[in-house]
Amino acid sequence: MARELTWLGHASWRIETPGGKRIYVDPWLTGNPKCPEAEQHPERVDLIALTHGHSDHVGNTLELAEQFDCPVIAQVELRGWLSSQGLPDDMTQSPNKGGTVERDGIKITMTDANHSSSAPDGTYLGEPAGLVIELEDGYRVYFAGDTNVFGDMQLIGRIYAPDLAVLPIGDHFTMGPREAAVALELLGVKRCAPSHWGTFPLLTGTPAALRQLAPDGVEVVDVEPGSTVAL
Secondary structure (H helix, E strand, C coil): CCCEEEECCCCCEEEECCCCCEEEECCCCCCCCCCCHHHCCCCCCCEEECCCCCHHHHCCHHHHHHHHCCCEECCHHHHHHHHHCCCCCCHHHCCCCCCEEEECCEEEEEECCCCCCECCCCCECCCCCEEEEECCCCCEEEECCCCCCCCCHHHHHHHHCCCEEEEECCCCCCCCHHHHHHHHHHHCCCEEEEECCCCCCCCCCCHHHHHHHCCCCCEECCCCCCCEEEC
16 A cells, blocks of 8 residues: 555644554644534544644544554653543553554654643643654654754754655744754754644744755655655
């Protein structure tokens, strides 16, 4: 099967893997003003991976996990909180930074991120993280999550060599195009899918602005909510 990446609006994504799995990353679907109606009620979810605990990223995780009985990979404090909300308590789904979890030939490695993480009531949910998701055929996608640029992105590029980076560009709550362009330089990646932009007026960064600043030879792919990128 083909590898595909679909933007579900804001910072929510779906990966179709070459092994036929559907991975949802930060699945905020219902209530997400940019998620297409046709994408708000998935017909199948095989795996969920979360970058941090903010409600616009945890989103529909609990109900999707219950409906499809699928693993939820999240940083240990966040995964523990999700267990208190009804998910099975499973430490094999609770890595921390630098750790890798493997499910059905898919590897998810947790990296650093520069942001914050809490539940809607202010409960501490551990630190935010990025995710390097390696598909069954070795293709790697780096989801930076909500973050500012930080110098150790160079280590992420050196260690994991992602084929595509999903970077937030909206500004205000995350880095904007200026910082994301430097992130691309540090990562050494040649393809970027911009994320966390256009949802609300506060998020002013645009893919066009990133293209103007990105290093030579880097493709900033065209994505609109509901659109799919071949990997």
